[in-house]
Amino acid sequence: MRIALDAMGGDYAPAVNVEGAIEAVIEHGFEVILVGNQEILKGELEAKNYPRPLISIRHSSEVAGMDESTITALRKKKDSSIRVAVNLVKSGEADAVVSAGHSGVAMATALFVLGALPGVARPAIAATMPTLKGPFILIDAGANVDSKPLHLLQFALMGDAYVKAIFQREDPRVGLLGIGEEDIKGNELTKETFKLLKESDINFIGNIEGKDVFTGIADVVVCDGFIGNITLKISEGLADVITKMLKREIADKTTGRLGYLFLKSALRNFRKKTDYAEYGGAPLLGINGTCIIGHGRSTAKAIKNALRLASEFSSKRVAEMIAGEINERIPQSMTRKGKGA
Amino acid sequence: MRIALDAMGGDYAPAVNVEGAIEAVIEHGFEVILVGNQEILKGELEAKNYPRPLISIRHSSEVAGMDESTITALRKKKDSSIRVAVNLVKSGEADAVVSAGHSGVAMATALFVLGALPGVARPAIAATMPTLKGPFILIDAGANVDSKPLHLLQFALMGDAYVKAIFQREDPRVGLLGIGEEDIKGNELTKETFKLLKESDINFIGNIEGKDVFTGIADVVVCDGFIGNITLKISEGLADVITKMLKREIADKTTGRLGYLFLKSALRNFRKKTDYAEYGGAPLLGINGTCIIGHGRSTAKAIKNALRLASEFSSKRVAEMIAGEINERIPQSMTRKGKGA
Numbered sequence: 001m002r003i004a005l006d007a008m009g010g011d012y013a014p015a016v017n018v019e020g021a022i023e024a025v026i027e028h029g030f031e032v033i034l035v036g037n038q039e040i041l042k043g044e045l046e047a048k049n050y051p052r053p054l055i056s057i058r059h060s061s062e063v064a065g066m067d068e069s070t071i072t073a074l075r076k077k078k079d080s081s082i083r084v085a086v087n088l089v090k091s092g093e094a095d096a097v098v099s100a101g102h103s104g105v106a107m108a109t110a111l112f113v114l115g116a117l118p119g120v121a122r123p124a125i126a127a128t129m130p131t132l133k134g135p136f137i138l139i140d141a142g143a144n145v146d147s148k149p150l151h152l153l154q155f156a157l158m159g160d161a162y163v164k165a166i167f168q169r170e171d172p173r174v175g176l177l178g179i180g181e182e183d184i185k186g187n188e189l190t191k192e193t194f195k196l197l198k199e200s201d202i203n204f205i206g207n208i209e210g211k212d213v214f215t216g217i218a219d220v221v222v223c224d225g226f227i228g229n230i231t232l233k234i235s236e237g238l239a240d241v242i243t244k245m246l247k248r249e250i251a252d253k254t255t256g257r258l259g260y261l262f263l264k265s266a267l268r269n270f271r272k273k274t275d276y277a278e279y280g281g282a283p284l285l286g287i288n289g290t291c292i293i294g295h296g297r298s299t300a301k302a303i304k305n306a307l308r309l310a311s312e313f314s315s316k317r318v319a320e321m322i323a324g325e326i327n328e329r330i331p332q333s334m335t336r337k338g339k340g341a
Numbered sequence: 342m343r344i345a346l347d348a349m350g351g352d353y354a355p356a357v358n359v360e361g362a363i364e365a366v367i368e369h370g371f372e373v374i375l376v377g378n379q380e381i382l383k384g385e386l387e388a389k390n391y392p393r394p395l396i397s398i399r400h401s402s403e404v405a406g407m408d409e410s411t412i413t414a415l416r417k418k419k420d421s422s423i424r425v426a427v428n429l430v431k432s433g434e435a436d437a438v439v440s441a442g443h444s445g446v447a448m449a450t451a452l453f454v455l456g457a458l459p460g461v462a463r464p465a466i467a468a469t470m471p472t473l474k475g476p477f478i479l480i481d482a483g484a485n486v487d488s489k490p491l492h493l494l495q496f497a498l499m500g501d502a503y504v505k506a507i508f509q510r511e512d513p514r515v516g517l518l519g520i521g522e523e524d525i526k527g528n529e530l531t532k533e534t535f536k537l538l539k540e541s542d543i544n545f546i547g548n549i550e551g552k553d554v555f556t557g558i559a560d561v562v563v564c565d566g567f568i569g570n571i572t573l574k575i576s577e578g579l580a581d582v583i584t585k586m587l588k589r590e591i592a593d594k595t596t597g598r599l600g601y602l603f604l605k606s607a608l609r610n611f612r613k614k615t616d617y618a619e620y621g622g623a624p625l626l627g628i629n630g631t632c633i634i635g636h637g638r639s640t641a642k643a644i645k646n647a648l649r650l651a652s653e654f655s656s657k658r659v660a661e662m663i664a665g666e667i668n669e670r671i672p673q674s675m676t677r678k679g680k681g682a
Contacts, residue, residue, distance in 0.1 A: 069525070132582055142520060145528035179483060179570040184410070187486035187567045210574025214582040226528045227568055229520045233551025234572055235579055241473055241555040242583050 350442020
């Protein structure tokens with residue numbers, strides 16, 4: 001197993017990327033190819049202790065900036081670290097790619113270079129989110145906007161395959177993110193998608209309202225990427241704000257000091273359970289290969305866990321499972337008709 | 342000032358509704374007409390102490406059930422408590438109406454009986470949400486789905502007028518809920534709406550990402566009602582889950598007891614700051630009158646605060662202000678063109 005890491009991508013790159021790669025190879029024994037500026041990466045690795053044969057460097061002369069337009073980066077920066085890393089998967093030199101850089105560029109590059117799986121109309125991001133009863137995945141967490149019902153049906157099948165493979169859950173419960181429990185509530189997209197999911201052989205549990213998303217009633221929550229991205233970011237933002245408000249509450253008290261210590265430890269454990277770094281990253285499902293998108297604010301631990309997820313995703317052949325689900329479980333007539341829609 | 346209260350609407354009706362009405366008339370001195378089953382309401386009031394002239398009962402023989410279809414309730418239950426309460430506003434016997442019952446039925450009834458303000462294409466719900474720096478409003482929080490750009494422009498203007506009147510904020514900062522900060526990111530709806538807001542004389546601060554919604558950078562956050570409802574419910578659900586997870590963290594500790602007491606008090610204060618009951622309810626903006634939609638789980642305090650908000654909304658003539666904004670600040674050509682869109 002050999003994983004290409006976009007070593008220049010992410011807010012704290014390349015330092016945490018190199019650190020995360022070292023932790024990953026020590027813990028998991030797979031190989032990592034660091035892709036990026038050779039001089040800088042050599043410098044980062046120099047004084048470190050790690051099994052030398054497991055980490056190599058592949059030079060790339062450019063980096064896709066966080067503010068860059070996706071189209072421009074794709075067209076003009078053909079020697080960017082993300083592009084070279086994805087190329088390694090294409091050429092078979094690597095089994096998977098991980099990037100914590102510009103997520104739009106990473107997704108577009110993976111789709112452009114590796115292509116979509118046969119039958120998949122639109123690849124989608126599967127983000128892992130915590131609940132009281134263990135994690136669920138939200139798909140699409142931001143790869144697409146203005147999705148059509150057939151796309152959401154495909155997201156459901158891809159999420160189903162992913163959860164079976166990675167979380168070892170049989171017959172995952174699939175819900176549709178919506179605004180009412182019945183099939184007559186929702187917008188045009190969810191009302192049409194509801195019918196498709198109902199007719200399919202998916203374990204469809206119906207619409208899931210926002211208030212129930214974090215109770216753990218579904219393994220897969222399906223939505224358009226615009227709504228998925230907002231859901232993801234709202235949740236992150238709110239968890240941050242709640243933590244700050246609670247800290248302020250405690251600090252305001254005259255009994256502050258002791259209470260603050262108790263709360264700090266509780267908050268630390270809570271943040272650990274809800275930390276994106278624990279999951280490492282979110283796979284782009286539906287492409288012909290393995291691509292894990294890390295959080296822009298990835299720490300070394302997040303990079304390590306993203307690499308671990310990439311290795312698991314690749315060795316369990318999740319992409320092949322997804323291709324199988326899409327082609328066996330969606331009637332061909334629908335795919336042909338739906339593709340133009 | 343006389344406010345009609347749907348005394349039968351809400352999960353804990355009519356007990357908390359009557360209690361909230363009593364607290365409101367004592368605290369604020371306005372009149373409340375309790376609408377609902379006369380016998381039951383008489384029974385609820387019987388042993389209570391309150392200024393008798395300030396509370397009266399208007400009998401209605403039916404209740405719109407929480408599981409009822411909006412259309413059926415509107416067509417068949419012409420003597421429901423919400424219908425009779427709204428009728429009192431129409432006839433001029435009441436200045437405003439408050440309901441914590443089936444929100445879809447309440448909104449549809451208010452729109453059907455009172456009508457939309459001239460020029461308003463679609464009324465919208467303005468929900469008040471907490472941030473580190475005081476509340477903002479989210480509009481539309483669930484009255485409409487599949488909105489068009491012109492509708493969102495109107496939501497922005499209605500929200501602007503509401504925030505000026507109720508929060509006394511001059512030149513409110515209006516943001517568009519989206520998935521990227523630039524105008525080129527988003528879905529078809531937000532990209533088109535971005536242009537309209539940019540061209541308007543609104544204090545438009547651009548797209549607001551989910552992660553920034555709770556930081557307090559905007560006074561008005563505009564979105565389609567499907568996304569707004571999900572945002573609202575996700576936030577409520579997540580705040581609940583976080584509270585539960587933190588309580589569990591503390592309970593798990595051997596040092597549990599003392600820490601739990603500290604945390605409980607911090608959580609209580611936090612919940613108070615973020616409690617919907619503090620705001621009472623959310624107005625339906627854009628109708629020809631005052632209608633406040635309460636939370637289904639309304640407590641007596643929530644009812645009291647919803648009645649207070651109704652009184653303030655009506656006495657400040659917010660509906661008239663909204664009509665003014667819509668007619669002065671949106672070019673007539675756009676309204677005519679947009680209405681069919």
